[in-house]
Amino acid sequence: xxxxxxxxxxxxxxxxxxxxxxxxxxxxxxxxxxxxxxxxxxxxxxxxxxxxxxxxxxxxxxxxxxxxxxxxxxxxxxxxxxxxxxxxxxxxxxxxxxxxxxxxxxxxxxxxxxxxxxxxxxxxxxxxxxxxxxxxxxxxxxxxxxxxxxxxxxxxxxxxxxxxxxxxxxxxxxxxxxxxxxxxxxxxxxxxxxxxxxxxxxxxxxxxxxxxxxxxxxxxxxx
Amino acid sequence: xxxxxxxxxxxxxxxxxxxxxxxxxxxxxxxxxxxxxxxxxxxxxxxxxxxxxxxxxxxxxxxxxxxxxxxxxxxxxxxxxxxxxxxxxxxxxxxxxxxxxxxxxxxxxxxxxxxxxxxxxxxxxxxxxxxxxxxxxxxxxxxxxxxxxxxxxxxxxxxxxxxxxxxxxxxxxxxxxxxxxxxxxxxxxxxxxxxxxxxxxxxxxxxxxxxxxxxxxxxxxxx
DNA sequence: CGGGCGATTGATTGCCTTCAAACGTGGTGG
DNA sequence: CCACCACGTTTGAAGGCAATCAATCGCCCG
Numbered sequence: 192x193x194x195x196x197x198x199x200x201x202x203x204x205x206x207x208x209x210x211x212x213x214x215x216x217x218x219x220x221x222x223x224x225x226x227x228x229x230x231x232x233x234x235x236x237x238x239x240x241x242x243x244x245x246x247x248x249x250x251x252x253x254x255x256x257x258x259x260x261x262x263x264x265x266x267x268x269x270x271x272x273x274x275x276x277x278x279x280x281x282x283x284x285x286x287x288x289x290x291x292x293x294x295x296x297x298x299x300x301x302x303x304x305x306x307x308x309x310x311x312x313x314x315x316x317x318x319x320x321x322x323x324x325x326x327x328x329x330x331x332x333x334x335x336x337x338x339x340x341x342x343x344x345x346x347x348x349x350x351x352x353x354x355x356x357x358x359x360x361x362x363x364x365x366x367x368x369x370x371x372x373x374x375x376x377x378x379x380x381x382x383x384x385x386x387x388x389x390x391x392x393x394x395x396x397x398x399x400x401x402x403x404x405x406x407x408x409x410x411x412x413x414x
Numbered sequence: 415x416x417x418x419x420x421x422x423x424x425x426x427x428x429x430x431x432x433x434x435x436x437x438x439x440x441x442x443x444x445x446x447x448x449x450x451x452x453x454x455x456x457x458x459x460x461x462x463x464x465x466x467x468x469x470x471x472x473x474x475x476x477x478x479x480x481x482x483x484x485x486x487x488x489x490x491x492x493x494x495x496x497x498x499x500x501x502x503x504x505x506x507x508x509x510x511x512x513x514x515x516x517x518x519x520x521x522x523x524x525x526x527x528x529x530x531x532x533x534x535x536x537x538x539x540x541x542x543x544x545x546x547x548x549x550x551x552x553x554x555x556x557x558x559x560x561x562x563x564x565x566x567x568x569x570x571x572x573x574x575x576x577x578x579x580x581x582x583x584x585x586x587x588x589x590x591x592x593x594x595x596x597x598x599x600x601x602x603x604x605x606x607x608x609x610x611x612x613x614x615x616x617x618x619x620x621x622x623x624x625x626x627x628x629x630x631x632x633x634x635x636x637x
Numbered sequence: 638c639g640g641g642c643g644a645t646t647g648a649t650t651g652c653c654t655t656c657a658a659a660c661g662t663g664g665t666g667g
Numbered sequence: 668c669c670a671c672c673a674c675g676t677t678t679g680a681a682g683g684c685a686a687t688c689a690a691t692c693g694c695c696c697g
Contacts, residue, residue, distance in 0.1 A: 254554050256637030262557045264550055277543035282550070305535065312528065312535035319542040320500035326549040327487055327505070331477050333556040334485040334596035338653065365676065373557035375654055380677055396662090397676060414479030561685065588644065598686055603645055619694090620644060638697105645692065652686090660677065667670080 209294045211244045213272065214314025217304055221296035232274070232285040232293070239276035241295040245269050248291030249362035252283045253370070263371040265325065266363060268352060275301075275318060288363050333373050336414055341372040342382040343411035346392070350402055359400040386411070432517045434467045436495065437537025440527055444519035455497070455508040455516070462499035464518040468492050471514030472585035475506040476593070486594040488548065489586060491575060498524075498541060511586050556596050559637055564595040565605040566634035569615070573625055582623040609634070 212218045223246065226232055232243065232250065243250075250267040252274075264283060267273040274285060276298070305312040332344055345368065350359055361368075365376045372379065383400075386392045391408050393401035402408065435441045446469065449455055455466065455473065466473075473490040475497075487506060490496040497508060499521070528535040555567055568591065573582055584591075588599045595602065606623075609615045614631050616624035625631065 254550065256554065256558050258637055260558045260637065262554045264553060277539055278547075282547055305539075306532040309529040309532070309535060312532060312539070316500055316528075316535070316539055316542060319539060319546060323542060323546045323549060324501075324505055326546060326553060327477065330487060330549060330553045330556055331479065331485045333553055335479050335483045376676080377655085377678085378653060381653095384677075414481055414483060599644075600646085600687085601685060604685095607645075640697085641695090643692105643694085645690105647690080648688085650687070651684105653682105653684090655682070656680085658677105658679080660675105662675090663673095665670100665672085667668105 211242075211272070211294050211296050213301070214311070214317055216308060216310035217301075217314040219296050219300050219304065221294040223292060224295050225290065225292050226287040227290050228287055230287045232287060232291075233281050235281055235284045237281050238279065239274065239281045240298055241274065242272065242276075242298055242301060243274040243285070243293045243295055244272050246292040246294055249288040250285055250291055250293075251288050251363065251367060251371075252285045254283060261370050262373065263367060264329065265322075266349075266367075266371070268362070272318060275315075275322075277319075288367065331414075336412075338372075338374055338378050338382055339385070339411055340413050341374065342368075342379060342386070343391075343408045344414075345372055346400060346402070347405070347408055347412060350405075357402050359402070361398045361400060365397070434465075434495070434517050434519050436524070437534070437540055439531060439533035440524075440537040442519050442523050442527065444517040446515060447518050448513065448515050449510040450513050451510055453510045455510060455514075456504050458504055458507045460504050461502065462497065462504045463521055464497065465495065465499075465521055465524060466497040466508070466516045466518055467495050469515040469517055472511040473508055473514055473516075474511050474586065474590060474594075475508045477506060484593050485596065486590060487552065488545075489572075489590075489594070491585070495541060498538075498545075500542075511590065554637075559635075561595075561597055561601050561605055562608070562634055563636050564597065565591075565602060565609070566614075566631045567637075568595055569623060569625070570628070570631055570635060580625050582625070584621045584623060588620070 209221050209223050210218055211221055221241075221244075233239070233241075235254065245267050247269060249269075250271075250273060251263050252265045252267065253261055253263045255261055265273070266288070274281065276282060301315065305315050332341055336344065346359070349361070350356065353359060365379050369376045369379045383392070383394060386408070387394050389407060391404045391411065393403050395401065432444050432446050433441055434444055444464075444467075456462070456464075458477065468490050470492060472492075473496060474486050475488045475490065476484055476486045478484055488496070489511070497504065499505060524538065528538050555564055559567065569582070572584070573579065576582060588602050592599045592602045606615070606617060609631070610617050612630060614627045614634065616626050618624065
């Protein structure tokens with residue numbers, strides 16, 4: 192069940208078959224596949240033969256330092272495309288946050304389409320550009336924001352992706368949020384609690400967030 | 415004077431005219447332009463009508479938080495291409511670190527070439543992919559490394575870009591390094607001093623770094 | 638020689654991490 | 668149906684790393 196997204200980057204066509212629309216003039220067919228919670232979808236360094244689209248559930252992409260510290264670089268929700276690479280190999284690792292269903296499209300097909308059709312190539316460029324912008328925004332958050340600002344930014348950004356609803360159902364754990372924002376679990380938890388105390392959010396359960404005062408959050412994000 | 419780079423991403427053709435090679439099958443002509451130290455080359459939000467290549471000097475690209483904190487996202491040395499955008503507007507600000515000379519290429523020409531020639535489109539995709547990879551690597555550094563590890567990573571990475579020489583001439587100030595690594599000037603300075611004490615580097619002057627023990631630096635980078 | 642700016646060094650502060658323990662909820666087996 | 672367990676989350680106390688505040692150094696240029 193693909194939730195529509197406000198930014199409209201990829202309208203999720205309720206396609207009957209296992210088709211993925213990468214952009215205008217670039218729709219390809221793939222195969223469905225399921226992964227269970229915490230299962231690896233692909234690993235950094237593996238051959239990047241497929242590109243993925245989330246059909247249900249959520250995915251995290253990440254990199255590791257040599258000594259095993261984990262940095263989550265992105266969360267991929269329903270309708271999102273991930274795993275797109277331009278080198279031979281995957282430069283990220285992807286794991287299922289929850290049980291997920293994805294459509295896998297052969298990368299060769301994409302390359303072929305891009306070679307034959309400038310509009311298709313343009314679509315890929317747009318996808319890459321979008322990822323680049325996300326990554327830079329993330330670098331700014333990691334580099335220049337305090338714990339409170341990071342969490343506020345995360346919540347605001349995440350609620351935007353989910354069509355601006357007032358109630359968020361976070362698919363990821365505190366540990367995932369912590370590794371995305373480069374904080375500890377404890378700091379994330381404390382920050383949530385503090386925001387609740389400030390009446391900026393409600394936390395009926397740990398995964399459910401009600402945006403009570405978006406203005407306050409925006410001010411908390413500050414930057 | 416374009417210094418050759420080891421990673422060979424862009425061999426700098428010693429072109430007579432003001433030509434820029436964006437990749438195989440994509441060479442375009444632009445115009446030369448000079449900017450003096452600390453001058454803005456383009457600003458975030460401005461129309462992105464041109465793409466730039468450094469001919470001499472160095473450039474920093476950055477983003478700002480609302481309250482003015484600065485995050486430097488990249489340094490661009492001789493032969494590097496920067497300012498490539500896929501939206502209407504620049505998503506970064508670029509400034510001259512030193513006096514610089516650049517070649518400006520009309521973006522329209524690039525778009526046209528990409529539309530007409532799949533190989534050209536592929537070259538652009540490669541540039542974008544390279545930037546994306548850099549940005550993610552940077553996010554990992556900002557998110558998961560200590561001050562010492564960041565500075566070590568910076569030095570190693572920078573020396574690689576400069577054909578692996580033992581002696582680096584840093585074009586940027588401590589303040590620039592600090593804003594790139596998300597540290598303070600003082601911490602960067604202290605870390606340099608400490609590395610000198612450990613005999614990992616020599617610092618004959620503040621801008622000049624001699625890589626005395628690359629192995630030690632690699633261990634300091636740890637991750 | 639003096640002024641200005643960038644860099645270095647030192648002392649102190651503060652934010653987030655680390656370590657530790659208790660809480661709560663969802664799932665399983667008795 | 669309920670007791671129990673496991674795991675994720677919350678909360679508390681203490682510690683550490685880098686930031687901040689402050690002063691000095693050193694170099695380039697006038």
